[in-house]
Amino acid sequence: MNAPSEHETGIGASVRRKEDYRFVTGSGKYTDDVQIPGQTYAYFLRSPHAHATIRSIDTSAARSAPGVIAVLTGDDLAADKVGGVPCGWLITDVNGQPMKEPPHPALAQGKVRHVGDQVALIVAATYLQAKDAAELIEVDYDALPAVADARDALKSGAPVVHDIAHDNKCYTWALGDKAAVDATFARAHHVTRIELINNRLVPNAIEPRAALAQYNRGDDSYTLYVANQNPHVERLLLTAFVLGLPEHKMRVIAPDVGGGFGSKIFLYAEDVVLAWASKKLNRPVKWTAERSESFLTDAHGRDHATVAEMAVGADGKFLAMRVHTVANLGAYLSTFSTSVPTILYATLLAGQYSTPHIYAEIDGVFTNTTPVDAYRGAGRPEAAYVVERLVSTVAREMNIDDVELRRRNFITSFPYQTPVALQYDIGDFNACLDGAVELADVAGFPARREEAKRRGKLRGLGFSTYIEACGLAPSNIAGALGARAGLYEVGEIRVHPTGSVTVFTGSHSHGQGHETTFAQIVSARLGIPFEQVDIVHGDTGRVPFGMGTYGSRSLAVGGSAIVKALDKIEAKGKRIAAHLLEASASDIEFKDGKFTIIGTDRSVPFAQIALAAYVPHNYPLDKLEPGLNETAFYDPTNFTFPAGAHICEVEVDPETGAVEVAAMTAVDDFGNIINPMIVEGQVHGGLAQGIGQALLENCVYDKSTAQLLSGSYMDYAMPRAEDLPNFKVGSRVTPCTHNPLGAKGCGEAGAIGSPPAVINAVINALSPLGVTHLDMPASPERVWNAIQSARQSAQPSANPAP
Amino acid sequence: MKVSMTVNGIPANAEIDPRTLLVQFLRENLSLTGTHVGCDTSQCGACTVIVNGNAVKSCSALAAQFQDAQVTTIEGIAGPGGELHPMQAAFKECHGLQCGFCTTGMIMCAIDIAKHHPNASEREIREQLKGNMCRCTGYHNIVKAVQAGAANMSGG
Ligand code: FES
Ligand code: FES
Numbered sequence: 001m002n003a004p005s006e007h008e009t010g011i012g013a014s015v016r017r018k019e020d021y022r023f024v025t026g027s028g029k030y031t032d033d034v035q036i037p038g039q040t041y042a043y044f045l046r047s048p049h050a051h052a053t054i055r056s057i058d059t060s061a062a063r064s065a066p067g068v069i070a071v072l073t074g075d076d077l078a079a080d081k082v083g084g085v086p087c088g089w090l091i092t093d094v095n096g097q098p099m100k101e102p103p104h105p106a107l108a109q110g111k112v113r114h115v116g117d118q119v120a121l122i123v124a125a126t127y128l129q130a131k132d133a134a135e136l137i138e139v140d141y142d143a144l145p146a147v148a149d150a151r152d153a154l155k156s157g158a159p160v161v162h163d164i165a166h167d168n169k170c171y172t173w174a175l176g177d178k179a180a181v182d183a184t185f186a187r188a189h190h191v192t193r194i195e196l197i198n199n200r201l202v203p204n205a206i207e208p209r210a211a212l213a214q215y216n217r218g219d220d221s222y223t224l225y226v227a228n229q230n231p232h233v234e235r236l237l238l239t240a241f242v243l244g245l246p247e248h249k250m251r252v253i254a255p256d257v258g259g260g261f262g263s264k265i266f267l268y269a270e271d272v273v274l275a276w277a278s279k280k281l282n283r284p285v286k287w288t289a290e291r292s293e294s295f296l297t298d299a300h301g302r303d304h305a306t307v308a309e310m311a312v313g314a315d316g317k318f319l320a321m322r323v324h325t326v327a328n329l330g331a332y333l334s335t336f337s338t339s340v341p342t343i344l345y346a347t348l349l350a351g352q353y354s355t356p357h358i359y360a361e362i363d364g365v366f367t368n369t370t371p372v373d374a375y376r377g378a379g380r381p382e383a384a385y386v387v388e389r390l391v392s393t394v395a396r397e398m399n400i401d402d403v404e405l406r407r408r409n410f411i412t413s414f415p416y417q418t419p420v421a422l423q424y425d426i427g428d429f430n431a432c433l434d435g436a437v438e439l440a441d442v443a444g445f446p447a448r449r450e451e452a453k454r455r456g457k458l459r460g461l462g463f464s465t466y467i468e469a470c471g472l473a474p475s476n477i478a479g480a481l482g483a484r485a486g487l488y489e490v491g492e493i494r495v496h497p498t499g500s501v502t503v504f505t506g507s508h509s510h511g512q513g514h515e516t517t518f519a520q521i522v523s524a525r526l527g528i529p530f531e532q533v534d535i536v537h538g539d540t541g542r543v544p545f546g547m548g549t550y551g552s553r554s555l556a557v558g559g560s561a562i563v564k565a566l567d568k569i570e571a572k573g574k575r576i577a578a579h580l581l582e583a584s585a586s587d588i589e590f591k592d593g594k595f596t597i598i599g600t601d602r603s604v605p606f607a608q609i610a611l612a613a614y615v616p617h618n619y620p621l622d623k624l625e626p627g628l629n630e631t632a633f634y635d636p637t638n639f640t641f642p643a644g645a646h647i648c649e650v651e652v653d654p655e656t657g658a659v660e661v662a663a664m665t666a667v668d669d670f671g672n673i674i675n676p677m678i679v680e681g682q683v684h685g686g687l688a689q690g691i692g693q694a695l696l697e698n699c700v701y702d703k704s705t706a707q708l709l710s711g712s713y714m715d716y717a718m719p720r721a722e723d724l725p726n727f728k729v730g731s732r733v734t735p736c737t738h739n740p741l742g743a744k745g746c747g748e749a750g751a752i753g754s755p756p757a758v759i760n761a762v763i764n765a766l767s768p769l770g771v772t773h774l775d776m777p778a779s780p781e782r783v784w785n786a787i788q789s790a791r792q793s794a795q796p797s798a799n800p801a802p
Numbered sequence: 803m804k805v806s807m808t809v810n811g812i813p814a815n816a817e818i819d820p821r822t823l824l825v826q827f828l829r830e831n832l833s834l835t836g837t838h839v840g841c842d843t844s845q846c847g848a849c850t851v852i853v854n855g856n857a858v859k860s861c862s863a864l865a866a867q868f869q870d871a872q873v874t875t876i877e878g879i880a881g882p883g884g885e886l887h888p889m890q891a892a893f894k895e896c897h898g899l900q901c902g903f904c905t906t907g908m909i910m911c912a913i914d915i916a917k918h919h920p921n922a923s924e925r926e927i928r929e930q931l932k933g934n935m936c937r938c939t940g941y942h943n944i945v946k947a948v949q950a951g952a953a954n955m956s957g958g
Contacts, residue, residue: 028836688939721934722931
């Protein structure tokens with residue numbers, strides 16, 4: 001990692017986190033910990049059917065059950081003209097038509113479309129009473145045929161999820177030059193073709209989603225506590241787009257949030273219903289998901305079925321790539337869902353390679369399943385998986401070394417314009433790969449493989465090199481691509497009269513350690529003690545309008561906004577210093593916490609400038625305003641492009657099919673790093689989720705009924721300490737060229753780079769047996785079956801019939 | 803029904819619905835919200851507390867089962883002036899937490915591990931942690947924290 005700084009709290013130092021004292025002592029405050037006098041408890045009655053018409057709902061018995069305050073249904077919601085849950089990204093079809101955008105009522109109206117779709121809200125004095133009363137509601141359902149798999153949904157005669165889309169297609173979207181790609185394929189030396197599934201996942205933040213809505217009759221306003229990654233966006237969608245309120249009438253507080261991984265970016269139907277009910281009942285209403293409810297209702301991730309082809313020259317150079325993906329969007333369009341398999345996926349299909357022509361076509365499909373949306377990496381892991389599985393397959397088929405093939409095709413000169421819309425500003429892909437090869441001791445692998453063989457184990461080595469686009473931005477490009485929101489960030493710096501500082505940031509921390517990293521930046525820049533800087537986030541009542549945290553944008557975009565605000569503080573500080581020192585502002589420099597007249601020893605410390613700002617005696621008040629508060633908005637000029645190389649070494653037990661990760665190495669380039677300890681922690685977490693996807697996790701629906709089969713921790717295999725190895729993590733640095741911190745973002749990298757590395761390793765281990773393909777998760781059963789069928793099909797040629 | 807127990811050294815009594823789980827009693831009746839709930843199938847360990855010297859998942863036991871018990875929650879392990887317990891300090895020092903949600907249960911479990919297996923190896927710690935899930939850290943630093951915390955606990 002970076003060389004340690006001589007200042008122990010400075011940039012590049014692994015400062016221990018400010019926020020940890022409250023977390024390790026149990027004094028953090030998560031949404032469910034908030035208690036408001038008079039609060040009531042909500043329980044949602046949910047559909048047991050994947051697809052059904054609601055004939056009638058009888059709530060009379062529930063209404064008179066003990067403790068019940070209200071039972072509300074879709075009819076009540078419609079009567080109050082509460083709007084549906086909106087989608088935040090408009091995708092335009094290949095033939096220029098807008099995507100199909102079916103309504104998503106916050107309580108089902110007429111039909112339910114996935115198991116867990118919400119049918120009624122019960123509010124009672126206690127949670128148990130609400131839950132008991134729900135049992136008394138009688139819903140007369142007329143069950144309809146359902147479809148869970150997106151490829152099935154495209155077949156003719158498939159059940160229709162929404163009347164406005166009879167083919168179940170939300171859109172067909174394409175990117176790239178199809179004619180050039182087809183022509184290149186026609187004359188290629190070699191073509192590699194793979195079909196793969198990117199398995200559906202459940203994000204599973206350990207804190208279940210929760211919300212507590214309070215209506216304040218005194219000023220006709222709302223307060224909503226909610227486990228959410230971007231409180232301002234939640235507020236904007238909820239007020240302006242659903243409830244029809246001016247947004248200043250709602251304060252959204254996302255207090256401590258117990259992990260998000262994407263699943264808490266979105267405006268959920270529950271939040272709408274709770275806010276509405278709190279006014280209707282004039283009582284605070286609290287809802288906390290049970291885990292089984294989270295499985296049914298948190299937006300799921302991934303779920304792609306892809307066919308990908310690579311055209312290769314005799315020299316191993318990639319000539320063209322063609323990708324067709326069927327993306328399951330679920331039953332309704334969640335906030336960002338439409339952008340994930342398009343803008344955030346197809347634009348990354350160049351990977352780290354200079355493939356001249358790429359064409360991708362995506363079908364976004366409705367099914368009777370929980371909505372699918374961004375999950376750690378959002379589109380980028382799906383892209384890296386396709387590219388890196390394809391590249392390793394090319395390597396095997398053409399008998400070229402994995403590392404050598406990648407090197408031959410790496411982009412080495414920057415900026416680089418890909419054929420799929422992005423312009424990479426900088427990178428050094430060889431440096432990361434070299435670093436990873438060394439750290440993973442690739443040279444020693446053959447010996448380890450031999451040693452494993454003696455123990456009857458199959459050892460495999462798998463590579464992946466990925467790139468991602470982070471710091472989602474800039475607003476004008478996002479807008480051109482269909483985003484219905486801006487993608488900048490805000491930072492406000494309030495300097496107090498004694499020189500301590502409070503920073504208000506529009507990004508939101510749910511484990512990323514902003515309170516520490518941002519304080520490091522501010523204290524280093526202002527030359528004040530780290531302890532004198534506090535960071536405030538997650539409260540629309542305190543922080544200016546910001547866009548929140550997802551897509552590894554906090555430091556690159558949020559941190560840059562803070563730097564811009566610091567620039568303004570410094571500029572104003574110089575003017576105050578000039579006044580105090582009777583000099584001209586242009587003669588003042590700011591360094592090491594002091595404003596000094598250049599070339600002299602006459603200086604004023606920052607704290608004194610702060611005091612002077614608030615005690616403006618003798619001020620030229622016509623020229624210099626009192627106070628020292630500055631706000632800046634930062635809208636980047638480009639994405640940032642973190643990239644890296646991951647190497648996985650596995651050992652497969654051919655008798656049981658069990659895969660053990662023997663070693664996992666990640667060398668990443670995140671640009672400049674503020675706090676190496678925090679960055680490494682982010683990488684570890686991402687690797688765990690990526691290895692989880694590759695080997696364990698799978699969200700499974702019954703194909704014919706669309707019932708969720710993996711609906712709890714009993715049947716969804718979450719990675720536990722025992723399942724994971726220690727990680728070897730390293731970094732290389734090419735600073736981002738266009739933001740003031742040179743930072744790129746690190747939160748998703750582990751989840752993007754590791755799945756292809758793991759699966760490539762498993763296939764590498766099994767390829768001596770003839771196994772060339774395996775879908776995630778590589779569970780013991782699947783691996784064992786693959787081994788058995790490879791052995792069976794190998795048999796005839798091994799023992800030819802007489 | 804009535805229930806009384808000692809929680810973090812302080813007597814706690816309340817009139818409760820007999821279905822009340824220990825975790826609900828701690829969180830709702832006593833406002834000790836450091837103990838968290840992460841699941842409904844007793845898999846995640848976010849709710850771990852120490853009852854009569856042993857780690858217990860407070861989501862899977864009724865409060866009524868703990869009449870007269872000695873219960874220690876995360877709020878009860880720091881020193882009187884707020885000095886961190888060695889295991890709490892180790893989690894902070896080793897960056898064994900991110901969002902902090904699993905952390906309180908993790909620390910209670912770690913204290914239990916340190917007590918019963920003071921010299922546990924990395925492999926043994928990973929095995930012992932199997933009842934606790936963390937979605938953020940990938941466990942790498944949690945394992946380090948448990949090792950460091952255990953060493954500090956036995957060192958005094
Ligand atoms: S909440 Fe107790 S084990 Fe999950
Ligand atoms: S720190 Fe977030 S779940 Fe463990």
